[in-house]
Amino acid sequence: MSKTFKDKIIDLIRQHGPIPMDQFISLSSYNYYNNCNSIVNDFITAPQVSQMFGEIVGIWALSEYLKKGNEKPITIIELGPGSGIMMLDILRNKKLANKIQNIFLYDISQKLIEDQKKNLKNYLGLIKWFSSTQEIEENIQDDQYIIFVANEFFDALPIKQYYKNQDMIKEVCVAVTNYELSLVLSGTNNTKICSDHNDGIIEISAYWENYLDFISTIIKKHCGSAIIIDYGYIINEFKSSLQSVKNHQKCHILEHPGESDITSLVNFSYFAEIFQKHILDIEIRTQEDFLLKFGIEDRAEVLKKNGSKNIEWQLEFLLKKMNNFFVITV
Template sequence: MSLRDRLTALIAAGGPISVAQYMTACLHDPNDGYYATRPAIGEDGDFITAPMISQMFGELIGVWAAAAWELMGQPDTLRLIEMGPGDGTLMDDILRTLRHAPGFLEAADVWLVETSPPLRALQADRLGERVRWAATLAEIPDGAPLILVANELLDCLPARQFVRTAIGWAEQVVGLDGEGELAFGLAATPVGALLPDAAPGQVFEQSAAQAALGAELGARIAADGGAALLIDYGRAEPGFGDTLQALRRHEKVDPLWNPGEADLTVHADFPAVMAAARAEGCEAALLTQTDFLARMGIGARAEALVRAAPRRSGTIGRQLTRLIGADEMGELFKVCALHSPDWTPPAFENLSVLEDA
């Protein structure tokens, strides 16, 4: 039985499900979920991420990690962690760069947090015995400071959607239409009084999973020290909007089309993630991807690559524009740093951090 058929039967028997429940099933169902069975990343897949666009992205994350380690006092033991590592390209570029940071790799215990069997296989092919795997952050031993990176992880965490109607808030749910097909609808919600005021028609998204990750990282960093770098597309301030989308072959498709066959995402809610981390005793700051990469020296790195390979100057220029252009990834994508209160990570010095919502 297909995932669509199983979801249809589930809804027919028990009523509509939340958008968050639908996302979880589509992405992580062990038999038919997108990431569990058929993730397709890259030019020939469904979507492409920054590490695949240019080596410069991963190299600068590696430079950031090395500089952060130095600011931490170069601890002898360190957990270097990537959550949601895709096909392993980002960690490969990070580790290659960190070979130029004397002592770092000797101190670092390298972990990947990954639940997808197909992606673990790709990571193993690329990275071999240089890394270890865990299904959750909690499985990685504590007791040592961490440097953690997560690129395009938050957007894959499920969110509920609430719609302001003329008479109050309702939750957007996935149910069945008159012909028994999956369809969006509205259901009464007991949490309406807790939601912000808005005009009719506005959509408010709330991701308990994103906030929970912020809290988990905040508690871990507050206890053991270190920093986390969360990179994703999303909002820098609380706001409204329906950001649920499904991608198939780099094109948007109906989120209800063939559950499990497309990647489903929502925008990262950085204010909620940062507030949850701060509540656990961690500090937080936010930059656009443009500002972060510029502060880390992407312009100089691009010039060096062009000098080494002049024939690739056009390609390198296009890659640079894709990563930092205001109409490309540069403004929509944000870089969030969660860190111990006693120091500030590279690129985030002298910032006015985002105020709690």
């Protein structure tokens, strides 16, 4: 009988000792996105709720291009494109689509890439798939206007957790206790965290910073825009934001490793600091404000007149049910 992924994690920890939270998330998420058959059943994203979501992102992208694009051809880059349906909805905007010369999709999941190929079958001549940011950078042509899109990408990236109490700080790690996975605190000498943060749980991610630096560098070099949409916060409450979902039900992050979706809330204030470090102008809005500003109510009326069903429900879900989602545009 083959070992479960959880058994493999337990064996790893027994051999090498407790592992940091970001390593646990990285291993678990890689297995989940590449091997789990229940991804589409575990959670729902805005593009799955309504075509209007991607269409509004397309309107934003066109408005950015008309302001700053100078008639250049567009390379649109999506980080974590899921099943590809948001890109499909973005491309409904023909004024935008006619300017797009390249579509770069960044993903590490072969299972999801197969879905993307099916959903975007009419655009395969424009698409290239990448699994590293370096490859993306090497393939960007100098005459392109770059548009980055990332919806619910950053929340799935691994984070570190630290527990701080006055001058004491310890890292949250995953260990094995009585043959089961458990959370433990491990000593650390990270004095910067001590001096810069309040007491409580501190969440940081080198992955966040690396991707934001990458986006910023490309935009400054080639001229472009970026939109990041995710659930998160502006004011840090210094508590754990990790959650795990399986079959639309929340579960403990240690309960089904490699078989459940593990995510954390995105610190949009930190994102703003990184972009401002690169001297880039940013705006942060709630998802509701963003969708309203770029005309989702008008789009909903058009779809209703054309006979589309459940538009009121879709509108309510996107504007009110996803009330902890924010949008940062660059």
